[in-house]
Amino acid sequence: MTIKLEVERRKTFAIISHPDAGKTTLTEKLLMFGNLIRTAGTVKGKKTGKYATSDWMEIEKQRGISVTSSVMNFPYKDFKVNILDTPGHEDFSEDTYRTLTAVDSVVMIIDATKGIEAQTIKLFKVCKMRGIPIFTFINKMDREAREPLALLEQIEEVLDIETYPMNWPAGMGKRFLGIYDRYQNQFVKFNGNEKESYLADGELDNHPDLINDPTFQDMKEELSLLDEAGDQFSLDAVLSGDQTPVFFGSALAPFGVEVFFDTFIQMAPNPKPRKTTEGLIQPEKADFSGFIFKIQANMNPAHRDRVAFLRVCSGKFERGMTVKLTRSNKLIKLTQTQQFVASSRDTVDTAFPGDIIGIYDPGIYRIGDTLLEGKENFKYDELPQFPPELFKRVTAKNVMKSKQFKKGLEQLVQEGAIQLFTGYPMESHIIGAVGELQYQVFEHRMKHEYNVEVNLESIGERIPRWLELEKVDTQLFDDRNLLVKDRDGTFLVLFKNDFALRWFQDKHADIKLIDLYDVN
């Protein structure tokens, strides 16, 4: 098969949702369609999906499972599906955001009884801002839920996106009759624990009980209102991230999942050209290229291995091929590579654009690295760094352990688990994170993987601004506007609050303060 045909078959997406909205349940159903598993309950250990802080520590023990299941691939009909999981805990880590750079679309699951929940708004907004097509699955219609129109309104308002209901529910909870599939003009009847049945428009008259049910009639009325007053469906708008197709259903039943997936898989984009320092690179290009979006250490504690997750962007990957790491111009032979299938890791021999492969990392890769084949030299667009909001000073409890301490810090920074800054002129280690959970994970991993206990001293929420200066007058800075250096040795200031930032700006108008982050 040519590369072009392989590209056309690939659908690479992430499922994002608030914890408990039903991501695990839906993923399991999709895996069952893909014949990867026969029964539900094998995606994650039960309860590991809950991600309360203490549970997260348990995941640590089960890392093999939770991590390998974070990327899954399987064939479905004519397609090859790659699903990337995003950690669903309340507290974001940068991993969550970065995963979004490796996908071509996302499926957003919303709990119909709750609507969009505050902590996940940020994640959805990142998708919107990056123009990633969003497909919405409104789950748990078998329960008493919010009014469908109110749910759509909330999505439109919060995400500033048009909605187009691909199907429309007849009732909910105990009165739930099913959904009308507006795309294929059929009614999908909810049969409780039994499999759903499909009734084409012409067949409905043979079901007088159904069409005379007031709940069904309400649905018809709402549908004609939607036809008249709702937005028009536009695949272009979906693909540019301006409209989200909305599907109602129940992942648990399962009900409406197959209709959703069949429609989604047709509409979701396949891999597109990606930006590099040398312009756009087409996925069909013969030479292999890709970038690393995640590095995971100690996936198998028995082996202390590190795996770099690479998204293939062009050409054909073949195991054993020699590629160039563009950051250092080093040539590397890729022999130890894996693809991830549910809870096992298989060796991968070939891969195509859209696929995610795991490559063994002896400590040479960084997040954002480009690997490529051929004579050219380019780099995929920098992965966005996300603004750390919380900062803490970190020291080793036992000074005798400074060697392990430095090693641990260095590896966790490379992995992207934390961002590291150095105090100036007095050297100290300051770490920045997006949420509190990242610190707990950091502490835990330093202790268990590097055998170092750490002290963390909070310096609170801070606003980082970079300086374009080689030399700075250290007299201008104190604790309210703390001077530090980043990993590349560039100066930046951690301002205590907006007020401190403005005060400094007024007083030193000649010093340019740069906000490196475009998210928020």
Ligand code: G4P
């Ligand atoms: P998550 O991965 O997004 O965190 O959610 P998960 O799938 O684990 O689902 C969270 C809870 O919601 C589970 O119940 C699950 O059974 C339930 N659920 C998921 N989809 C539906 C649905 O369509 N309808 C209904 N009524 N419930 C749904 P739990 O009691 O917390 O867990 P469990 O003990 O059943 O595993």
